[in-house]
Amino acid sequence: MTFKVLISDPLSEDGIQPLREADNIQVDVDTELSPDELAEKIGDYDALLVRSQTKVTKDIISKASKLKIIGRAGVGVDNIDLSAATEYGVIVVNAPDGNTNSAAEHTISMLMSLSRKIPQAFLALKNGNWDRKTHVGGVEINGKTLGIIGMGRIGSEVAFRAKGQRMNVIGYDPFLTKERADKLGVEYGTLDDVFTKSDFITIHTPLLKETKHIINKEAFAKMKEGVRIINCARGGVLDEDALYEALKSGKVAGAALDVYEEEPAVDNRLFDFPEVIGTPHLGASTVEAQENVAIDVSHDVVRYFTEGVAKNPVNLPSVPKEIMSKIEPYFYLSEKLGTFLTYLATDAIEEINISYSGELSEQEVAPITRNTIKGLLKRHLGDHVNDVNASYLAEKRGIQVNENKTSAVKGFTNLLKVEVKTKEVTRSVAGTLLNGLGPRIVQVDAYSVDLVPEGGI
Numbered sequence: 001m002t003f004k005v006l007i008s009d010p011l012s013e014d015g016i017q018p019l020r021e022a023d024n025i026q027v028d029v030d031t032e033l034s035p036d037e038l039a040e041k042i043g044d045y046d047a048l049l050v051r052s053q054t055k056v057t058k059d060i061i062s063k064a065s066k067l068k069i070i071g072r073a074g075v076g077v078d079n080i081d082l083s084a085a086t087e088y089g090v091i092v093v094n095a096p097d098g099n100t101n102s103a104a105e106h107t108i109s110m111l112m113s114l115s116r117k118i119p120q121a122f123l124a125l126k127n128g129n130w131d132r133k134t135h136v137g138g139v140e141i142n143g144k145t146l147g148i149i150g151m152g153r154i155g156s157e158v159a160f161r162a163k164g165q166r167m168n169v170i171g172y173d174p175f176l177t178k179e180r181a182d183k184l185g186v187e188y189g190t191l192d193d194v195f196t197k198s199d200f201i202t203i204h205t206p207l208l209k210e211t212k213h214i215i216n217k218e219a220f221a222k223m224k225e226g227v228r229i230i231n232c233a234r235g236g237v238l239d240e241d242a243l244y245e246a247l248k249s250g251k252v253a254g255a256a257l258d259v260y261e262e263e264p265a266v267d268n269r270l271f272d273f274p275e276v277i278g279t280p281h282l283g284a285s286t287v288e289a290q291e292n293v294a295i296d297v298s299h300d301v302v303r304y305f306t307e308g309v310a311k312n313p314v315n316l317p318s319v320p321k322e323i324m325s326k327i328e329p330y331f332y333l334s335e336k337l338g339t340f341l342t343y344l345a346t347d348a349i350e351e352i353n354i355s356y357s358g359e360l361s362e363q364e365v366a367p368i369t370r371n372t373i374k375g376l377l378k379r380h381l382g383d384h385v386n387d388v389n390a391s392y393l394a395e396k397r398g399i400q401v402n403e404n405k406t407s408a409v410k411g412f413t414n415l416l417k418v419e420v421k422t423k424e425v426t427r428s429v430a431g432t433l434l435n436g437l438g439p440r441i442v443q444v445d446a447y448s449v450d451l452v453p454e455g456g457i
C-alpha cells in the first residue's frame with residue numbers, strides 16, 4: 001500500500017528526505033493552494049504536512065476521508081482544529097524541539113534591536129538620513145530585569161541567554177518549581193511579580209483559553225513606566241488594542257513583535273508607532289530550525305505509517321516504546337472483548353467498566369482502554385472509529401468509562417475484564433493472554449469459558 005502525503009506549506013527539502021526515501025510513501029508538494037483548493041484535494045491524501053500558514057479547519061478535515069495524520073512542522077498547533085481532528089480520528093503530531101534555539105535567538109535579537117532602536121536607525125540610513133539625534137535614547141539591557149511569562153523550552157533558553165547578557169531574570173509559569181528556577185538562576189515569581197518588577201517582558205506560552213490576552217489593559221496598569229514588551233510566541237497572548245493604548249500614553253516605551261492577532265499583519269496600526277519594531281513571524285525561520293522540524297515531523301509520519309505509533313502526538317498521549325511493547329499484545333484481545341460485548345448488550349451503553357488484574361495492573365493501560373472502546377463502538381459506528389477518537393466518541397455519546405486496577409487475580413497471571421451497563425442489562429466478558437498460546441476469552445458473565453477470540457467477534 002502506498003500512502004499519499006501532501007505538503008501544503010514550504011518545508012525544508014533536506015528535512016523531508018525521510019518521506020522521499022520511504023518505499024511506501026508518495027510525496028506531493030503544493031504550497032499555493034487556496035482553502036477551497038485544499039478542501040477539494042485533501043480527500044486523496046493519507047497525510048497532510050503544514051507549517052503555520054495552512055489553516056486546517058473542520059471543513060477541510062471533514063472532507064479528508066482518507067486522512068490519518070496531520071504533521072505540524074513546528075510547535076504551535078493553533079492553525080489546526082484539534083477537536084475536529086480528534087473527532088474524525090486523525091492524529092496530529094508536531095515537532096516541538098527543532099526550533100527552540102532559533103525562537104530563543106530571535107527573541108534575544110528582538111530584545112536588543114528594541115533596546116537600541118536598530119531597525120529604525122537603519123531604515124533612516126537606508127533613506128539617506130544620517131540621523132544621530134532621533135535614534136538616541138536607547139537603553140542598555142545590562143542589569144535590567146527581564147520578566148518571562150512561560151518558562152517552557154523557549155522561555156528557559158531565553159532566560160539562559162539573557163543571563164549571559166547580565167540581565168536579572170524573573171520567570172512565571174504554573175509548572176515552574178522553585179528548584180528549577182534556582183537551577184536556571186531565575187527569580188521564581190508570580191505573574192504579578194513579572195508585571196510589576198520587569199523592565200522588559202517577553203512571553204513564551206502557547207495561545208490557550210487561559211493565555212489569551214494574558215498581557216492586557218489591567219496587566220499594563222501594573223507595569224513600570226517605560227516597560228518594553230516582546231512577543232515572539234503567538235498573536236493573541238497580547239491584547240493589541242491594550243498595547244496600542246499603552247504605547248499612546250507612553251506607559252510602554254517600545255514593543256518588538258514577531259506574531260500578531262491577525263496574520264499576515266500588513267495593516268497593523270501598531271506599526272504607526274516609531275517605538276514598535278516587527279518581523280513577519282520569523283522566529284523559526286532559520287535553515288537549522290526548518291531542517292530540524294521537517295526531519296522530526298517526517299520521521300513521525302513514516303513511523304506512524306510503518307509502526308502505527310508517533311513520537312510527538314498532540315491529540316493522543318504518547319507512550320514510550322518500552323511500555324508499548326508490554327501492552328501492545330493486549331490490543332487485539334481488548335478490541336475483541338469490546339466487540340463481543342456489543343452482541344451481549346444490544347441497547348445503548350451507558351457505562352463501561354474495565355478491570356485490569358494481575359501483571360496488567362502495573363501497566364499504563366489507557367491505550368488498552370481506548371482499544372476496548374474502539375471494539376465496542378466500531379460495530380455500530382464503522383471503521384472510522386480508531387485510537388484517536390474512541391474516547392472522544394464515547395464521551396460524546398454520554399458513555400461513562402471507568403478503569404479499575406487490582407493486583408490480585410485467581411488462576412491467571414493477567415486478566416482483562418470488561419463490563420457494560422445499559423438501561424436493560426449488565427453484561428461482562430473477561431480475557432487473558434496465555435503464555436505461548438495467545439489471547440483467550442475466559443469468562444462470559446458468571447460462566448467460565450475457553451474461547452479463541454477469532455472470526456466475527
Ligand SMILES: NC(=O)c1ccc[n+]([C@@H]2O[C@H](COP(=O)([O-])OP(=O)(O)OC[C@H]3O[C@@H](n4cnc5c(N)ncnc54)[C@H](O)[C@@H]3O)[C@@H](O)[C@H]2O)c1
Pocket residue numbers: 075076077096099100103149150151152153154155172173174175204205206207210211214232233234258259281282283284285
Ligand atoms: N515566533 C515563532 O516563529 C515561534 C517559533 C517557535 C515557537 N513559537 C511559539 O512559542 C511558544 C512557546 O513555545 P515552547 O516550545 O517554549 O512551548 P513549551 O510548551 O515548551 O512552553 C510553553 C510554556 O508555557 C507555559 N504556560 C502555559 N500556560 C501558561 C500561563 N497561563 N502562564 C504562564 N505560563 C504558561 C507552559 O507551562 C509551558 O511551560 C508557543 O506559542 C509556540 O507556538 C513561536
Ligand SMILES: O=C(O)CC[C@@H](O)C(=O)O
Pocket residue numbers: 051052053073074075076077099281283284285
Ligand atoms: O512555521 C513557522 O515558521 C512558525 C513556527 C512557529 O510559530 C511554531 O509555533 O513552531
